[in-house]
Amino acid sequence: MMLADSAEVxxxxxxxxxxxxxxxxxVLAMMQDSFSRHFATAANxxxxxxxxxxxxxxxxxxxxxxxxxxxxPHMGAERCxxxxxxxxxxxxxxxxKQLYVAEIGVGFGCTSACLLESIPHLQLTSxxxxxxxxxxxxHFANVRQRLRKYGVRSTLVQDxxxxxxxxxxxxxxxxxxxxxxxxxxxxxxxRDWSPHVRPGGLVAGHDAAFPGVIRALSEHVSSLNVTLHFxxxxxxxxxxx
Ligand SMILES: C[S@@+](CC[C@H](N)C(=O)[O-])C[C@H]1O[C@@H](n2cnc3c(N)ncnc32)[C@H](O)[C@@H]1O
Numbered sequence: 394m395m396l397a398d399s400a401e402v403x404x405x406x407x408x409x410x411x412x413x414x415x416x417x418x419x420v421l422a423m424m425q426d427s428f429s430r431h432f433a434t435a436a437n438x439x440x441x442x443x444x445x446x447x448x449x450x451x452x453x454x455x456x457x458x459x460x461x462x463x464x465x466p467h468m469g470a471e472r473c474x475x476x477x478x479x480x481x482x483x484x485x486x487x488x489x490k491q492l493y494v495a496e497i498g499v500g501f502g503c504t505s506a507c508l509l510e511s512i513p514h515l516q517l518t519s520x521x522x523x524x525x526x527x528x529x530x531x532h533f534a535n536v537r538q539r540l541r542k543y544g545v546r547s548t549l550v551q552d553x554x555x556x557x558x559x560x561x562x563x564x565x566x567x568x569x570x571x572x573x574x575x576x577x578x579x580x581x582x583x584r585d586w587s588p589h590v591r592p593g594g595l596v597a598g599h600d601a602a603f604p605g606v607i608r609a610l611s612e613h614v615s616s617l618n619v620t621l622h623f624x625x626x627x628x629x630x631x632x633x634x
Contacts, residue, residue, distance in 0.1 A: 498572030
């Protein structure tokens with residue numbers, strides 16, 4: 394009975410994972426196939442309005458020097474698509490095809506799996522303590538199982554991002570910051586992980602809609618003299634110097 398119960402629980406978690414990834418991809422495919430023209434127009438208008446109304450005023454009040462900003466509404470509708478385009482552009486500039494990326498905050502592993510699937514020479518380090526109830530150890534085991542098929546290209550680190558940053562040694566082409574979206578979390582990740590990105594690489598993240606993220610980002614870039622880029626799905630990124 395106990396065994397049957399735990400097998401059932403494990404099955405449900407796996408099903409939940411698959412459903413959530415597949416649902417995201419189905420919704421995306423539907424938007425692209427059926428409504429691409431209308432969606433792109435609406436998304437473009439929405440994203441520009443959103444950034445002008447919410448993002449930039451936040452930055453103006455929080456940063457002494459307003460960074461230059463650019464909007465990219467046609468780089469894909471969700472975060473994995475945007476990241477794949479960014480990584481493919483990085484590849485255009487070099488003969489070496491290997492790319493090193495870290496994802497901070499893995500969740501169900503949807504973005505990790507999508508990136509590994511989409512970019513054949515990607516080496517991805519996915520970092521998450523997996524302490525979020527109610528999944529905890531089952532959650533970690535399910536994500537590990539999901540990413541196992543990518544072999545040595547995937548390194549899953551069960552740790553807090555500050556701890557992982559303190560022992561990380563490989564220079565990164567891109568870091569994708571996507572954990573708790575608090576000011577403290579985003580500021581700490583920008584501080585701890587941006588030094589790991591090679592010059593010309595990208596510091597990127599999700600959820601530019603969160604006030605804490607915008608505040609941390611505006612403070613972080615205020616002295617860097619970089620252009621801050623925004624895409625759909627609340628993506629942001631800048632080029633490391
Ligand atoms: C929004 S989810 C990540 C979604 C994922 N990036 C994706 O695109 O599918 C946020 C994750 O951040 C993780 N997290 C929370 N605190 C963290 C920390 N200190 N270090 C690393 N990850 C953390 C949570 O466990 C959670 O899984």
